Amino acid sequence: MARSDTMMKMTQAGLNLIQQALSIYDSDLRLAVCNRPFQTMFGLPQDLVTPGASFEDTIHYLVTSGEYGEVEDIADFVQTRVDQARAFVPHYMERPRANGRTISVEGSPLPGGGWVTVYTDITAIKTQEALLRARSEELSDQVLTHAEELAQTNRQLAATIAQLEEAKRGLAEMEARTRLTTEMMPAHIAHVDTDQIYTFTNRRLSTVLPGRRADITGLHFDDALGHRTGRRLHSNLTRALAGHPSVFEFTDEDSGRRIRTAFTPDTDHEGQINGVYLLSTDVTEEAQARAVLAQTRKRELAAQLTNGLAHDFSNLLTIILGLQSRLAKLPLPDPAREMSTATIAAARRGGTLLDRIAQISGPRELLPAPVDLRRFFETFAALARAPLPDNIALSITQSVPGERVLLDEGSVQDGLLNLVLNARDAIGAQGGEIRILAHKVRDTWLDIVVEDTGPGFSPEALDYALDPFFTTKGQAGSGLGLSMAFDMAKLSGGSVKLENHRNGARVTLRLALRPVPDDAAQPMLVLLVEDMPALRVSVREMLTDMGHQVIEADNFAEALTLADLPAIDIVLSDIKLPGHTTGVDLLERIATQRPDLKLALMTSLPDTHPLRQRGAKRWPVLAKPFNSGQLHGILNRTPPE
Secondary structure, eight states, rough: OOHHHHHHHHHHHHHHHHHSSEEEEOOOOOOEEEOHHHHHTOOOOOSSSSSOBBHHHHHHHHHHTTTSSSSOOOOHHHHHHHHHHHTOOEEEEEEOOSSSSSEEEEEEETTTSEEEEEEEEOHHHHHHHHHHHHHHHTTTTHHHHHHHHHHHHHHHHHHOOOOOOOHHHHHHHHHHHHHHHHHHSEEEEEEEEETBBBEOOOOHHHHHHHHSOOOOOTHHHHEEEEEEEEHHHHHHHHHHHHOOOEEEEOOOTTOOOOOEEEEEEEEEETSSSEEEEEEEEHHHHHHHHHHHHHHHHHHHHHHHHHHHHHHHHHHHHHHHHHHHHHEEEEEEEEOHHHHHHHHHHHHHHHHHHHHHHHHHSOOOOOOEEEEEHHHHHHHHHHHTTTSSSTEEEEEEEEETTEEEEEOOHHHHHHHHHHHHHHHHHHGGOOEEEEEEEEEETTTEEEEEEEEEEOOOOHHHHHHHSSSSSSSSSGGOOOOEEEHHHHHHHHHHOEEEEEEETEEEEEEEEEEEEEEEOGGGGGGOOOEEOOOOOHHHHHHHHHOOOOTTTEEEEEHHHHHHTTTTOTTTEEEEEEESSSSSOOOHHHHHHHHHHOSSSSEEEEEEEEEEEEEEHHHHHHHHHESSOOHHHHHHHHHTTOOOO
């Protein structure tokens, strides 16, 4: 026998043993449960004590069997009882029965709908009261009446207490469910009263704002959050206490996390404000994504504005260089030849600037891949020391040894190298020191700080050094080095901060800290499509070193056949394939047959090539040559929408 059936039979047996009659009807006025005394007390047939029996049919039976004495209009009587049941309210009453006995009727609603009614035979109690009245001549009628009223009141009070206890249990269960729900929320939920004292809180404050206490009930708003954070939020809290809801987003200075807090007035039905509800969520990743999107849109706009101009200027510079080359062949006097040479140098510098503009405003994708920061800085140290003179020392201190994070290694390396070269130029011939310090800010950011012992930033540079074309180097600088570092940081969801310290300048490159996910190393079965055997072997070895399995194809038809294998996880194809078909054509066919399959391209074609642009609209594209980190990034990248 099933455990639930056993429990049901035990419960029914227990209900049958109690002296009172009991019935439970649901919200549809259908019998849910009753005990045997309910049937015997009212002489009900079996069909009316079977679960599902109609309350209306039961009342009709009792009326026709004389339970309520003489009833003139049976249909109206039954309908009245049914209407009272539909609008059920807790009650206690005592009524005589047609058989001469007296019962008390106690009804209470149930939390899930419906009600329970308990019927108690109080004939003996009523008989004792009658005998007491008849035989106690010494007691006045007033005392006896008072005693009877007191006894009835006590019975009503007992019924009310039982109802209150049940309501209390229901409220306790509701409160427990509410608290469990709030504790499961990935947000801090709290309430402060009009004195700004916390009256309720879940235990999530310390996860949203590290360093704070988890249980802050009874603390003042400023004491719980810290006086600096409390002051920043005080105006929003004051407005909410005045009845005006608001949402405020701020960066916690201690942890670097981006927090969004909603302030909702706690208003009762009379419009009186009793405090404020607070909902605080960590939106750091959302803010990073917004920063990336905003920077991408800025770059797209810049590309639209500059592409047409760059094309026309390139043509003009080509004409200028051609004319100057012709002039150089003529027997010009020395002053004219100097002017011609200067014109050629200016035109070539203009071409260099156009290339830089194309780099900073043109399409650019970051390919995050797992990077061992210890190895990264060891490699970078050798790269950065090469252009430094002997009288400039370079030191690198990093407090994240062995940490593997997702970074676009090449972009970060280029950005840091720009900062080192800027520091070298600022220090100048007198020599000095460049220090690089890397550390985590909580578990949110990776800060890479570059300090030098040069003269520091001028006030103007602090304001404008991140703007394109701003330079303090005169003709020797393009004004795009810091801008490109800033662009890289923004595309990764971070920022760049310029400041002066006691002995020189300081640039802080803040990048989103994204640890390598646990599933990043999950092995996959890769279909590799490449027509050059040597290159195919090289890519295959990279994939197998990562723990992946590889199936190879060197043409369109073979790859299309292999793509039907159900175990394939991803297809990586070169864009240029033998014959008239391309890797883009291949992926389009596979995407139609296997829409669940991950697809990616690799190519040596330039960004501007129509075939590469066509493929990049749908799938990630890996530019050749590439390393294993870049390959890993493309394998784990979500395709563009």
